[in-house]
Amino acid sequence: MFFSIFFPLAAILLTASLVALARRILQLPGRHLPLPPGPRARWFGTVKLPKEYQWLTYARWKDVYGDLIYVRVLGNPILVLNTAEAVTDLFEKRSARYSSRPTRSMVTELMGWDWLFSTMPYGPTWRKHRACFQQHFNVNALGGFKPIILREAHTLLHNLIMDDSALFHHVRRSAAAIVMMLSYGHQIAPEGDLYVTIADKALAGLAQAGIFGTYLVDYLSCLKYIPAWFPGAAFQRQAFEWRHMNRMMRDLPFEKVKREMTAGKAVPCFVTEQLDRLFTAASKAASEPALEGEDLVKNVAAIAYAAGADTTVSAILSFFLAVQVWPEVQTKAQRQIDAVVGPDRLPSFDDREDLPAIDCIVWECLRWNPVTPLGLARHVGEDDEYRGYRIPKGTTIVPNVWAILHDEKMYPEPLRFNPDRFADEEQNAALGINDLPNAAFGFGRRMCPGRALAFETIWITIVTTLAVFNISKAKDEHGNIIEPDIQFTPTLLSHPRPFCCVIALRSEKARSLVMQTLDR
Template sequence: MLEVHLPHLPLSLLLRPAGYCSVLAVILLLLVRQYLVRKVRSPLPPGPKTSWYGGAALPKAYPWRTYAEWQRLYGDIIYIHAVGNPILVLNSRKAIYDLLETRSAIYSSRPRRTMTRELMGWDWLFSSMPYGSAWRKRRALFQKYFHPRASPRYEPVQIKEAHTLLRNLADSPDKFSHHIRRSAAAVVMMVSYGHQVAQEGDYFVTIADHALTGLALAGNFGTYLVDYIPILKYVPAWMPGAGFRRQADVWRKSTHAMVEKPFELVQQQLASGTARPSLASEELEEWTRSGQDPEQAVLIKDVAAISYAAGADTTVSAILSFFLAMSLYPDVQRRVQEQLDKVTGSQRLPLFSDRSALPIIDCVVSECLRWNPVTPLSLPHFTVEDDVYEGYWVPKGTTVLPNVWKLLHDPAMYPDPMTFNPDRFADSKTNVELGINEEPLAAFGFGRRICPGRYLAMDTIWITIVSVLSVYNISKPLDKDGVAIEPDIEPTSSFLSRPKPFQCWVTPRSKAALSLIKESEDEQP
């Protein structure tokens, strides 16, 4: 689409017949100039043809797989003109790292997302903010609490909630999915707000889950027409065809509550002297001492909320993938437990201090993140200026989608990629030669926008997996005839992807294991 910038012309001139001719002449000259400029500019990358209305339809279901298939037609980079929203899909490791890492100054911003940010109220989420001062302030505060050296601070709560998960699985193993979500939420809610999550029906977890459900459904660009045509956000909610507005209003209430309610709780606890140590309480205490700048209070509130939004879903998706994989690959489970038994036996539950003696657990964590990445298309990047890559022009204002699923399922890097195989991460020397990360950091983003909470997430996943495997066996359920019920291994197609609901049996490995589960209740790590 050509952009024409008219010079300033007096209104009196425009109202004259000669003025009209002058304006038309200027427009014609500008159009000719831009046409000639474009003729000498590098070509756009290849991609699907646009339709009669000037755009290409984006795939709705599992778009990352469609983009991976398109690689055979168009190559490693694919340009899609989606009704005024140019999109560049990156399908190769080289393209992703060349642009998002090496040229991060151009590719580190975020695109406008009318449905999620403007209508659903996710404008506070700094992971989707444009690159700039507001984003830098929030990221700096977040990193203050979630850098690698801060990790040991959170180990006690991570161990405590892993042990709570073990006891919950003993009481109601059929509700494993609920228990996993509760455990993940409990860690981040304690770290962010000092809030102890209730066993059943926690109010703050419920409102956050409602908000995140909306984000998962609406997060893929193009799900709603308003993402293509932002002016539609002004359509009244009562009009026919404005169902997206009504749905956005419902989700917006949950999004607002997710940010405000737990923050208000911490403020009340500080006033009464009952607040536990947390990101929110410590920063609010400092805020009170330093003069109570209103802008700083908003920043604290936003960063505390994103700790839950960013941490819970990645952790839950990876742990659900672990349960699914163990039911599908009993040989893997057996080999992991053999190494585990040599370290802890049946005398105690594992601790973080055992990590160096249990390298296979880190391999399992990495494979869970690779096998079913929670954000298959990552978070979109956005170009802030024109660029040329491999002879192709990448216009300013292009949304860039790194195909994480394709990267982590590339058979050249990960042979037999659909198979769950932790051994692929076992030989660090081979990994370096192949360019494989010892942990699949691609699951956490790229460049300046890589997730700063990845250390907390990786540690939570690790202690959960090692704790569960030390005392439980996970297997496929059997029907009334003793035949194994095969789970649906297809993940969801939403922006935040995870395994679809499935069944599995979670049974104690032995009487000694059952005793360890019961004994954990009185432990204070």
């Protein structure tokens, strides 16, 4: 009796479900449109993606499939955008649909980077964090930041005079020192710092796991429930270790500033400014400052380090690598610096308008090897149509920043480091080539809000370095020139791989000028 009733009922329910699903599909906009082209799927409808240097593979696929490449991996639809036109059309002209982020099980849920507003979905929480950041780190505040930036540029010069073999350490320390002072009022020692070490370890984990799909759990979010002791769950144990580091990165320097404020010893900075506002608002309301407000300040302070340090480090190291291979860039820039600044002082921010060659070098450093070659993925929350193709709801959109900034039509000889490509703006505009590489900072509503600070930091570092040093290729023990290997790391945050070079003082006068800065 039970079976005679159950099976007909199940058949009716199944038929009704299929009819409802069919109606829903028929009502979808663009239901008749094809998906964008892409490589043929293999097993279970999945495309095998490269594990390293994905941006290079996607750039090669552009010649086969075009600037829109659609793939599915374990049921997850992914659309790669290989041109500035496609990115502009979707991320800027349709920003209301394309400004959110996909859920990243490994990075946000397991590793704990949910406080990083560059990974947050578009919405009120993201807006609060971005607004808080922009209150302090905006273009109008740059004037107050420049003395700190200049001081650390001079410290870098001094450190390179003392030991030019530790270039990578000195550059990273300099970038970290600027952000730590602006965010926490904390002066780090020349040899390094506990807080910087913790942050670097946390960011190294983010760089390794940050590209969407690096870990299987990004595609199969149910795997996040597998316990760490389970066979094959090494990603859980790794995520736990990285989570610990990123929480320390966020919490420890913030708590230090709070203790210093209580003792009346805090140096004015982002955290003190924001906490003073919270306490003032709380006293007027006769209540304690909201924990949510403190968490917001804590998050944004750490975000400033995470966002600022790696961009500047990558661009500055790219500069040291590139001028070895293209020494004419160094010669031309030094000629301009010598003519404008002279031999009796070091360059300053006041010289910028008279040193256009340095602007061009900075832009080329950002273009030649963008620190985020794949940008940060977006998420489309509703079905859409573009160029006659259907983009399904839930698709992860990946901007191939490397391909955009190495488009031969826009940037002739894209692999060559050539700052002169940006020198003649009128001619470039007439020919439709060599746009400034703003893509290095993101797109639309999610463009990096700290880009002006990053540019100024890179600019003063490069101009003071060129004023003081000659950079050239190293030699081995037999006097043979060591040709630098132009290689970059295959991670979300991409840097030049270790290389050697000679960093020699241009004159004893240059040494004296650097040493004088230590007495100020």
